[in-house]
Amino acid sequence: xxxxxxxxxxxxxxxxxxxxxxxxxxxxxxxxxxxxxxxxxxxxxxxxxxxxxxxxxxxxxxxxxxxxxxxxxxxxxxxxxxxxxxxxxxxxxxxxxxxxxxxxxxxxxxxxxxxxxxxxxxxxxxxxxxxxxxxxxxxxxxxxxxxxxxxxxxxxxxxxxxxxxxxxxxxxxxxxxxxxxxxxxxxxxxxxxxxxxxxxxxxxxxxxxxxxxxxxxxxxxxxxxxxxxxxxxxxxxxxxxxxxxxxxxxxxxxxxxxxxxxxxxxxxxxxxxxxx
Ligand SMILES: Nc1ncnc2c1ncn2[C@@H]1O[C@H](COP(=O)(O)OP(=O)(O)O)[C@@H](O)[C@H]1O
Ligand SMILES: [Mg+2]
Numbered sequence: 208x209x210x211x212x213x214x215x216x217x218x219x220x221x222x223x224x225x226x227x228x229x230x231x232x233x234x235x236x237x238x239x240x241x242x243x244x245x246x247x248x249x250x251x252x253x254x255x256x257x258x259x260x261x262x263x264x265x266x267x268x269x270x271x272x273x274x275x276x277x278x279x280x281x282x283x284x285x286x287x288x289x290x291x292x293x294x295x296x297x298x299x300x301x302x303x304x305x306x307x308x309x310x311x312x313x314x315x316x317x318x319x320x321x322x323x324x325x326x327x328x329x330x331x332x333x334x335x336x337x338x339x340x341x342x343x344x345x346x347x348x349x350x351x352x353x354x355x356x357x358x359x360x361x362x363x364x365x366x367x368x369x370x371x372x373x374x375x376x377x378x379x380x381x382x383x384x385x386x387x388x389x390x391x392x393x394x395x396x397x398x399x400x401x402x403x404x405x406x407x408x409x410x411x412x413x414x415x416x417x418x419x420x421x422x423x424x425x426x427x428x429x430x431x432x433x434x435x436x437x438x439x440x441x442x443x444x445x446x447x448x449x450x451x452x453x454x455x456x457x458x459x460x461x462x463x464x465x466x467x468x469x470x471x472x473x474x475x476x477x478x479x480x481x482x483x
Contacts, residue, residue, distance in 0.1 A: 227255060229254075230255070235250055261422070261433055261436070263436075264436050264437070264460065266463070272423060279389045284297050312386065314390075315373070316390075317396050326361050330376075335382055368401060377390075389420075391422075407432065
């Protein structure tokens with residue numbers, strides 16, 4: 208039974224009662240000027256709940272990375288607001304932003320960005336060391352266990368598979384217990400088996416460790432590991448799928464292409480049952 212629900216632009220997702228880890232209000236980003244202007248984000252309203260794994264999915268160029276960069280304080284908005292918990296990110300100066308990223312946000316990128324001269328363990332604990340704090344050994348052990356990295360901690364990145372390297376990067380993103388982890392196409396450089404492994408570890412981090420993860424992907428089968436898919440098209444929120452399957456995520460992407468004009472004008476309130 209498919210439970211797909213598309214919510215038109217501007218409406219909040221079905222309420223679950225959980226607090227919101229991240230919010231955007233009328234968030235806008237344009238590049239260039241005049242004739243050459245690109246509206247990468249065009250008035251995005253979206254909420255992401257704590258303790259959930261959400262995928263942001265949309266075609267190439269739809270604004271996924273831009274949205275993630277603005278929500279994570281990696282880039283500045285042209286208009287509107289972004290919040291991390293109660294903190295308005297769009298109102299912060301450079302120093303406060305740097306501190307917020309260090310203390311409250313974890314990042315996982317397509318390139319694993321591990322330091323080749325350091326062991327897996329050193330790579331994982333580096334953010335804590337750089338912040339001048341000491342590593343919580345019990346939390347490190349939990350992460351290593353959950354991410355299946357036992358026995359790999361003394362290896363350098365060059366001695367690890369791509370999937371193992373990305374799991375080290377996930378442990379590094381989680382070591383300082385951030386409020387949220389942003390992952391941009393985390394399986395983009397992995398074969399499908401390692402990709403599936405990494406995705407199930409991301410899901411375990413949410414289910415078993417209570418973490419909050421927002422993952423950008425263009426891949427419906429990756430999105431299906433999440434609890435929810437937020438669809439984006441042409442810089443606007445274009446749909447919302449709870450408990451996605453590869454089929455419903457794919458149907459959502461397809462629906463964007465055919466229903467987009469109706470969805471973006473708010474003409475469609477609910478479309479359910481994709482027959483998947
Ligand atoms: N630095 C930039 N300068 C100009 N245009 C940009 C820049 N970054 C992104 N864009 C444009 O903004 C739109 C959204 O890009 P992006 O967020 O990277 O999409 P996605 O991650 O969904 O592929 C695209 O049209 C892209 O070409
Ligand atoms: Mg991108």
